[in-house]
Amino acid sequence: MGGLISKEQLILIATSIIVGTLARILTIKEDFRQYPSYPNGYMIHLVTGFVAASLGAIAIPALMTKNFVAVTFLTLAIQQFRDVRKSERESLKDLENTEFAYRGDAYIDGISKTFESRNYFALLVALGTAITMQLVDSQSSWINIISGSVVGLIILFILKRFSKGKTIGDIAEVKEGKIEVKNHELFVEGIYVSNLLGTENASKLFQEEGRAVVIHPKEHHFRVTLENFGQRQAALFEATRTLGVKRHHFTRRDFKDGRVVIALVPIINDKDKLIEAVKKTPLLESTKKSHAVMNSNIVGSE
Template sequence: MEKEILSQYYIFLILIPILCGTVARYITLVVDYRQYPSYPNGYLIHLVAGFISSGIGAIAIPAILERNFEAITFLVLATEQFREVRKIEKESLQDLDNVEHVFRGEAYIDGIAKTFEARNYLSLLVSFLTSLTMHLVPHNIILINILSGILAGGIIFYILKNFSKGKSIGDIAQVKLAKITVKNSELYVDDIFVTNHLGTDRARNLVKDGGMAAIIYPNERHFNRIIDHHGQRQAIIFEACRMLGLKRYHYTKCDYETGRVAVMLVPIIYNEGSFIETIKKTPLLESIKKSSSLMKSNLNK
């Protein structure tokens, strides 16, 4: 009887960490307004990858305790395969860019690909620390041991999720609706000159009657370095066009004197609230983040 209980316990030592890691991957695999990854195929691919990474984390501790160093070498090699996740995601998104009305851009694609790679490591770490806790806690009461492992997995998941959580445009800037003005062939968003390529009456009427515009006001002057980055502006206009559809024109323009950025498009669905919220929720790209400590120290002198 004791052998049966012990054998069941060893099964739990593997299954519980795998379950915790897979659940952690599912929680982070949320289809938001950007609708990526698509479902159900996108869900299936990433959940299976999360399950595999959780399995790697779950068997690491038993392999070490059994001094099965060949298994440890195999685990290290298996984690190398997660880099392929980033490569596959990047290639897939680049292929999709060819059929979009507006490009995501290389910087945005790179950020998305890195995120999916990192989330597999998150599953691995949650599973690993759940397994480690279950091995460290005394085995006298199996239920307490299992609950301790789940609690440890939940805590590390909360810490890692908040640590890896990125910021969005709304965290560093204010976004407000703006007035579109067309003077001859010139387009203005409030007082910001955008373009002079509206050479026909049809184009001018289309922009005046169906255009929508907003201005992004950075909360601090140095934030305009981020907002004005070509990759970041491309991500903003992509998300806006993806949400509302694009009938014809789209522009972004920076006013370098004030750091404001104008965003304008002629959408298929005219919804000002969704337009503003989409811009606010556009993620800040990791590849363009810069430290402002040096600038602030020089300004304070």
């Protein structure tokens, strides 16, 4: 009978699993990007979140009962979450040829890392909840549950604030661009975009139904991020994913002042949605650079 867990430990484990799983639920949100898709995408991430929360929940009872073998399951969790990232990356790459525009390898890598990290959220929140309940150790189960739940949600809030990324709208101004077609060549705000319009009908279609936005970096050093091909491809993908593409989609940059152009003939002709989609495109981790750190390194080297 010594192997049986007590009522208090059962309450601790159950509460930690519930709070940890809730943390994963709260970090899954269906935004304008429509990802993950409903319902299968949700189910996959909720189940992996539940498993992550379970691993975090059993760690403290396992240590308290000197069951150190059970704690080694945490190392298996790391491998499991890496497999989640790998499968997510492979799934998104398989879908590349079905989209209006490519996401690009950099964007896919960022999405897959995000889903991996949010499983750690569930694990850490469940672990924090369990530790708190063990430390409070009140005679009242409700005091333990409430204390653990509050601390778990605080940990979730801190983790979300810490991991929150920026978007293009944070470092750049996004405005509608004026489209011009000259001899079948496409220009936006005087920036040469393409000579691939070809026929008269294609040129007429872009003049009548085409939409374009111009991204202006707020500071000069933001050009390093915005002009990165992976970042521009991500912005083009979000634009086409939000509005659809009737025909043609382009992204170009102006080498003089760092302006970036997104142009397309959308299915849903809505300039405000186009601007919003580009603004909310996440800044990819692979493209971000710290201007302050770069400056300090330069000064230090001198």
